[in-house]
Amino acid sequence: MENYNFFAMVNRMKRIDRWALMQNTAKENIAEHSHCVAVLAHALATIGNQYFGKAYNADRAAVLALYHDTTEVITGDMPTPVKYYNDDIKNVYKEIEQVAGARLLQMLPTELQGVYTPFFERQPQDEALWQLVKAADKLSALIKCVEETRMGNREFEIALQSQEKIIAEMALPEVQYFSEYFLTPYYLTLDEHTRQSGA
Numbered sequence: 001m002e003n004y005n006f007f008a009m010v011n012r013m014k015r016i017d018r019w020a021l022m023q024n025t026a027k028e029n030i031a032e033h034s035h036c037v038a039v040l041a042h043a044l045a046t047i048g049n050q051y052f053g054k055a056y057n058a059d060r061a062a063v064l065a066l067y068h069d070t071t072e073v074i075t076g077d078m079p080t081p082v083k084y085y086n087d088d089i090k091n092v093y094k095e096i097e098q099v100a101g102a103r104l105l106q107m108l109p110t111e112l113q114g115v116y117t118p119f120f121e122r123q124p125q126d127e128a129l130w131q132l133v134k135a136a137d138k139l140s141a142l143i144k145c146v147e148e149t150r151m152g153n154r155e156f157e158i159a160l161q162s163q164e165k166i167i168a169e170m171a172l173p174e175v176q177y178f179s180e181y182f183l184t185p186y187y188l189t190l191d192e193h194t195r196q197s198g199a
């Protein structure tokens with residue numbers, strides 16, 4: 001009987017730390033990050049459907065988000081300043097991600113590969129959802145910066161300003177709605193949350 005490595009490799013997402021060049025008060029791995037992005041992508045899709053007349057598949061947005069960084073179990077997490085240093089590096093890294101995605105797909109039975117291919121090879125019908133995933137990814141980065149600076153970690157101060165600017169300039173109405181109604185509480189302490197909830 002043949003064994004397939006795909007899900008065991010996906011399970012290793014918890015071994016890949018993010019923000020490797022930064023001094024962190026709390027480490028964040030890509031499994032934790034992907035969960036956060038999935039929650040946010042689902043929220044953005046739901047907001048779009050409820051308030052802006054969209055017809056997003058919120059569940060699919062969440063699943064795309066869960067797998068959006070899975071190739072890093074093979075490539076590792078390349079720090080953003082390196083990944084986007086110039087177009088040459090960015091393009092080469094995209095090629096490396098494509099190779100890593102193909103390799104992961106080969107770790108599945110043939111009958112399942114077609115189901116999982118869209119998570120690693122973007123399909124035109126998912127393009128709007130991938131935009132939400134990208135936005136959720138940026139929101140997740142902002143939230144990490146907020147958490148670190150709240151702990152007094154000056155290492156993330158400039159990153160926080162940069163991420164706040166990115167979110168403020170994002171054209172998606174779903175992101176602006178989330179920012180207006182849901183983002184501020186991330187800046188609060190637990191005691192402030194408890195006081196506001198009346199507990």
